[in-house]
Amino acid sequence: MNVLKIENLKVKVNGNLILKGLNLSVNLGEIHAIMGPNGTGKSTLANVLAGKPGYEIIDGSIEFDGKNLLEMEPEERAREGLFMAFQYPIEIPGVTNANFMKTAVNEIRKFRGLEPLDAYDFLQLMREKAQLVGLDPSFLNRNVNEGFSGGEKKRNEIFQLALLDPKLAILDETDSGLDIDAIKVVANGVNALRTENRSFLIITHYQRILNYIVPDFVHIMYDGQIVTTGDKSLAYELEAKGYDWLKNGNSNKN
């Protein structure tokens, strides 16, 4: 069953066409990796899916869980079960992680027709999920991402993913800027959250995170389109040959 279906998506940013007719289908429970050189539209795709303002949809459609995603506000998309781990997580001054996530979790629970969690149950849940990504519980009382190291910020994103229990999680270059130990922590978190009811879209520049998270499909994106799709071996091939291989036009593998 499709959780995400993108057809002929064309998107402009500041008047420039960035996505040029992109197609992608993701079934529930699958992990898809999207790889590609810088400036090819990978993060644009993630931002369009999450509903970030400033992107002009020229053509195409996106269905999320059978609904028209493009008609939804960003918060509605989140409540429907779409999560994005940010490439550059945002600092929110004065707001603690605990307060931030309690608000988020209870908004999503409300949407799903569940009772809000009280302070005690929520704290239990937070402690449990914090362990999953190796975050010290003291971080719960710190302000959201304020004074966090790069690795802590990314782990915080995976921690939030765990708390919000989405149907589709988009990881926008979560591995960039991380050393190998931090990548392992992030990957272990993702693997622990992998279920048949959750799909992942892992956007990355490098193959190395795919040593730890095994994708069902690897897509290669170039110049605003997906140009090649394969299994995990495609990532190794790309790593070996480099992105120049694409530029030379040898990419019509399917």
Added chain:
Amino acid sequence: MENEILKEVTESEYKYGFITQIEQEYAPKGLNEDIIRFIWEKKKEPPFMLEWRLRAFRHWQSMQEPHWAKVQYPPIDYQDIHYYAAPKKHQEKPKSLEEVDPEILKTFEKLGIPLRERERLAGVAVDAVLDSVSVATTFKEKLEELGIIFCSINEAIRNYPDLVQKYLGTVVPYTDNFFAALNSAVFSDGSFVYIPKGVRCPMELSTYFRINASETGQFERTLIIADEGSYVSYLEGCTAPIRDENQLHAAVVELIALKNAEIKYSTVQNWFPGDKQGKGGIYNFVTKRGICLGENSKISWTQVETGSAITWKYPSCILKGDNSTGEFYSIAVTNNYQQADTGTKMIHIGKNTKSRIVSKGIAAGYSNNSYRGLVQISKKAANARNFSQCDSLLLGDKCGAHTFPYIDVQNNNSIVEHEATTSKISEEIMFYCNQRGISKEDAIELIVNGFTREVLNNLPMEFAVEAQKLLAVSLEGSVG
């Protein structure tokens, strides 16, 4: 793009904007010595008050309205205002709640003000002032057992003239400023508190001010005296109906803390702020000042300012007694076309005096929000200390936040610290919250609560909850 997220203007309605239909008795419009005599007669005050009022009036006539604040408004016609309005049935203050006009009781019930004894559990003693007169004071007997006097200032003038004469105008003399002089001439009611030596007031004392009549100014006067070693926590709340004219509110509050005494004064100011286009609303020109007269005394001001079209207000402390402490905690929110120029003055005179200023300004819409503060350390104030923190939060790019700190240190063994920040709820922060399922309104509430936490923590519990809700409502729809 930033414009886009922020362009939507507030949709929130001022929920206290109703008008109560009660028969009012007015003084004729305008201000002259006859009007002052009229008020004095109506209030059945002793002769010393008439003299005092007339001196204040004559002095006021020699003064100019001040225009140094960063606020703008059309000229006020002081002859086009009623200086006295009272519910007709209450020429005399009712002796018990049973005598109070049911319409008035309903008004205060609508506002959530517990006037009836059955509300005893709330643990708050209330003095309610409607337009120019105090209509009810609760828990009087219980407080009297402890020797605490809590009544309308009018009753105090008649029943405790010596106490009033000793302290009235000693902290804010009528010569202090234009609005204080006006208030001294025409004030018709307000609250009076006296806490005797060594008594800790067992409940919060609260005054609720309501302007109901149209084209009427409200000029209330509050005088609080904490005798040696005593403690009192006092709350003040205020609302007004929605009217499309501007109404003048020029109050004076004087606090006196003797040796080892502590006064905690909290305000949640929610006067009608005017509509989305900036029409109507209260001009809130208030002089609030406390004096730490004795050693080791303490005065703490906490204010949450969300209402009024214009706020001009600087609750201040004169730290005269050695080792005395002054505090000022403030949240000022402006939205739409509101203007606020608020802050504090900490005047250090005694040795080892300490002051702390925490000011949080939040501006949205087309509003202007200014902090103006003075920290003055006199030659004699050896080892004085001050810490000031002034933070501003902007919602949108059509509003302004301004900080005017004045520091005047006349000795070389004191420490004065000033910190200031300005932040903005950026589009990135908003999108991050949205992506976690949090709506724009909830995101603002979350961020504003975080921003103001240090001040809210200083409010009595129930008041803090109220204030938090009020902040959310005041900013509703300020980010589109």
